[in-house]
Amino acid sequence: MKPKKEQLLMTLRMFLCSLMLMSVTQAEDLLPSWAETAPKQAILDFVARVSEPNGKDFVPEQDRLAVFDNDGTLWPECPMPFQIAYVIDEVKRLATEQPELVKDPMIKAALKGDFKALFAGEKHDGFMKIMALTHSGMSSDEFSRRVKSWFATAKYPPLGTSYGEAKYQPMQEVFDLLRSEGFKIAIVSGGGADFMRQFSQDVYDIEPEWVLGSSADVVFELQNNKPTFMKQATGLYINDKVGKSVRIYQQLGRRPIACFGNSDGDQSMLEYTTIDNPYKSLGVIIHHTDGQRECQYDVKPPFSGKLITALEEAPKWGWVVVDMKNDWEKVFSKK
Amino acid sequence: MKPKKEQLLMTLRMFLCSLMLMSVTQAEDLLPSWAETAPKQAILDFVARVSEPNGKDFVPEQDRLAVFDNDGTLWPECPMPFQIAYVIDEVKRLATEQPELVKDPMIKAALKGDFKALFAGEKHDGFMKIMALTHSGMSSDEFSRRVKSWFATAKYPPLGTSYGEAKYQPMQEVFDLLRSEGFKIAIVSGGGADFMRQFSQDVYDIEPEWVLGSSADVVFELQNNKPTFMKQATGLYINDKVGKSVRIYQQLGRRPIACFGNSDGDQSMLEYTTIDNPYKSLGVIIHHTDGQRECQYDVKPPFSGKLITALEEAPKWGWVVVDMKNDWEKVFSKK
Numbered sequence: 001m002k003p004k005k006e007q008l009l010m011t012l013r014m015f016l017c018s019l020m021l022m023s024v025t026q027a028e029d030l031l032p033s034w035a036e037t038a039p040k041q042a043i044l045d046f047v048a049r050v051s052e053p054n055g056k057d058f059v060p061e062q063d064r065l066a067v068f069d070n071d072g073t074l075w076p077e078c079p080m081p082f083q084i085a086y087v088i089d090e091v092k093r094l095a096t097e098q099p100e101l102v103k104d105p106m107i108k109a110a111l112k113g114d115f116k117a118l119f120a121g122e123k124h125d126g127f128m129k130i131m132a133l134t135h136s137g138m139s140s141d142e143f144s145r146r147v148k149s150w151f152a153t154a155k156y157p158p159l160g161t162s163y164g165e166a167k168y169q170p171m172q173e174v175f176d177l178l179r180s181e182g183f184k185i186a187i188v189s190g191g192g193a194d195f196m197r198q199f200s201q202d203v204y205d206i207e208p209e210w211v212l213g214s215s216a217d218v219v220f221e222l223q224n225n226k227p228t229f230m231k232q233a234t235g236l237y238i239n240d241k242v243g244k245s246v247r248i249y250q251q252l253g254r255r256p257i258a259c260f261g262n263s264d265g266d267q268s269m270l271e272y273t274t275i276d277n278p279y280k281s282l283g284v285i286i287h288h289t290d291g292q293r294e295c296q297y298d299v300k301p302p303f304s305g306k307l308i309t310a311l312e313e314a315p316k317w318g319w320v321v322v323d324m325k326n327d328w329e330k331v332f333s334k335k
Numbered sequence: 336m337k338p339k340k341e342q343l344l345m346t347l348r349m350f351l352c353s354l355m356l357m358s359v360t361q362a363e364d365l366l367p368s369w370a371e372t373a374p375k376q377a378i379l380d381f382v383a384r385v386s387e388p389n390g391k392d393f394v395p396e397q398d399r400l401a402v403f404d405n406d407g408t409l410w411p412e413c414p415m416p417f418q419i420a421y422v423i424d425e426v427k428r429l430a431t432e433q434p435e436l437v438k439d440p441m442i443k444a445a446l447k448g449d450f451k452a453l454f455a456g457e458k459h460d461g462f463m464k465i466m467a468l469t470h471s472g473m474s475s476d477e478f479s480r481r482v483k484s485w486f487a488t489a490k491y492p493p494l495g496t497s498y499g500e501a502k503y504q505p506m507q508e509v510f511d512l513l514r515s516e517g518f519k520i521a522i523v524s525g526g527g528a529d530f531m532r533q534f535s536q537d538v539y540d541i542e543p544e545w546v547l548g549s550s551a552d553v554v555f556e557l558q559n560n561k562p563t564f565m566k567q568a569t570g571l572y573i574n575d576k577v578g579k580s581v582r583i584y585q586q587l588g589r590r591p592i593a594c595f596g597n598s599d600g601d602q603s604m605l606e607y608t609t610i611d612n613p614y615k616s617l618g619v620i621i622h623h624t625d626g627q628r629e630c631q632y633d634v635k636p637p638f639s640g641k642l643i644t645a646l647e648e649a650p651k652w653g654w655v656v657v658d659m660k661n662d663w664e665k666v667f668s669k670k
Contacts, residue, residue: 062542140584193585207589208589209544209586209588209589215585218581219577220581222610225610225611227580227607229580229581229584245564246553246554246555249555250528250553252543253532253544253546254543268555271557271562272555272562275557275560275561276561276562
């Protein structure tokens, strides 16, 4: 009978269709490196809610701003932040070019990796000296060339990969998830904006205007009819703690609805993002609990990234704490 | 014969097709308020060249950044910049609320519109006083409420329209043209970023992160568990002259390929955009030549917008000078 045949065909079609839909659903796990634990569900749930046009938590696409700390949140900060590794490598390079530099005890300390000497004193004179040496007194173009050249060849010792390849795979998946729902993504880091912008596009697919970081004065001038920005050691803006919230306000003029950080330095922007926000919001703390695959620290970090008060405040404000050891099935994409 | 009939049909089709293409071409005049003079052709030619994937002047979409001055470029700055009109109106409003304010001679001067008194002295103490009164000592939310309330009701005296409706129609068409080719558009103004962000979305369809302007310190704090930015009178950054180039570099981290301005205050960003740029670039100066429809000034502006050196340098660097009287068929959309 014809109707029966049609019914059969329809059933077959629906079966095939459901198979297809299932495979689509499976393919749509946008956080495959995350364990099936609470943080993954919290992130997926948040993104689904703010993106559902008919839901009570819907946020218009243009207001979907997510901010991310960089060191310790998007890639490691142990044994030291990558920008510090650059500074040390750059001092070594400069010392071979200009041997007279080595007479300076602080240059000597840098060459030996003696951070105790570099950070001695209230103003950390030694550290400020090598920062000035490697970050000022040159044009922005020259700085760009130096950083790009270093970044292209230097290796991250614990992994033996390039520094760019040391980024955390789970966080890249969060980027993809957010982008699939039209989020704007900004990096808000204590690292230098000028430094990060040399690789943010290649490593994170983030354009320079979405990279907020520490900065210092630049002087604009025409040098032989060439527009030039000369980098200065003055006017230092440390993009950390409340400085992060202030910079988000001043530079982006818009309140984030999601914030990912890993240290007390991110607490202010976690507060700005999540407390009394008329929109549904999400705060996430990456807790470095995995000494085997990465580094284990909070109260006493190897270099930077102290996490005490933000962790204490997390339950009060509903911040999601990611236990790297248990909540990330994979840490690095290249390992 | 069949082949002949097919040939005929093909000819008919091609004819209809060319008619359709013609109408599309005509409908695609994206600068209808511009006279058929050199500036319109220069702008159209530039946009076409940088957007043509096979052309020698092609610029990848993500690098297509255009920067615009605001006052005198996107809307009038005569008889005074709109932000100054806000300051005067706001002083009047505050003086009725707090009559003791009127004892101050500088408040008195503001109420009388005595700009000579306000700008007396090297540091323009009077003007700085009323700026501080109207732009600091309050939260960013309170400032936002005040500006939005003023902007919704105040009228621009020469036109009798709202201030937003006083924008230049030809420049809106430039926005549309650039957007149709994926340009990023930033406002880089001497006006306050906080001030402009209250209306940039509604008036210009420009999101807050693309509004660069003057700024002052803000202090972030939790007030009764409410994240609050308190606006300060300290740390003033005047986004003018070289300050504009510096802010573009610091905030956007990317060199513009097009720049529109109208005064010597824009000369630095015109230079940064057009001189020795590896990409094809465009510099445009809006010259206020139309005393009948708008205001006529350059060397002696009614308030701000002095144009002397940038006009002198224009031929040397190939900057396009727009003669408002002759090159704009329409000035305001609402008139």
